Amino acid sequence: MGAFVQVASVIDVKLGQGIVIEVNGNIRAAFTVERTVHAIHNTYIHWDGPLGEDLVGLVVTCPWHGWQYDVTTGVCVANPAAKVERDEVKLDGTGVKILV
Numbered sequence: 407m408g409a410f411v412q413v414a415s416v417i418d419v420k421l422g423q424g425i426v427i428e429v430n431g432n433i434r435a436a437f438t439v440e441r442t443v444h445a446i447h448n449t450y451i452h453w454d455g456p457l458g459e460d461l462v463g464l465v466v467t468c469p470w471h472g473w474q475y476d477v478t479t480g481v482c483v484a485n486p487a488a489k490v491e492r493d494e495v496k497l498d499g500t501g502v503k504i505l506v
Contacts, residue, residue: 410503426458430506437477444477445493445504
């Protein structure tokens with residue numbers, strides 16, 4: 407059974423933007439969309455490109471190859487069978503916690 411680990415402050419995860427964070431040696435990306443914080447692995451399935459940078463609406467785009475993922479589900483927009491891993495997120499006061 408995992409535990410929630412604080413990874414950021416809610417003010418660090420600005421609405422409509424992503425941040426890259428490290429959790430127990432793993433790189434994640436966190437986003438605030440529609441007042442909810444979502445976290446996914448920061449590398450996508452095609453050549454481990456970064457995902458914590460280019461968010462438009464609910465979709466983040468890898469700057470290397472243009473693959474796009476819905477940050478609320480982790481599902482690839484062009485290929486729903488492909489997805490990146492999501493993390494369970496909990497807000498605790500002003501802290502953002504991820505289940506590890």
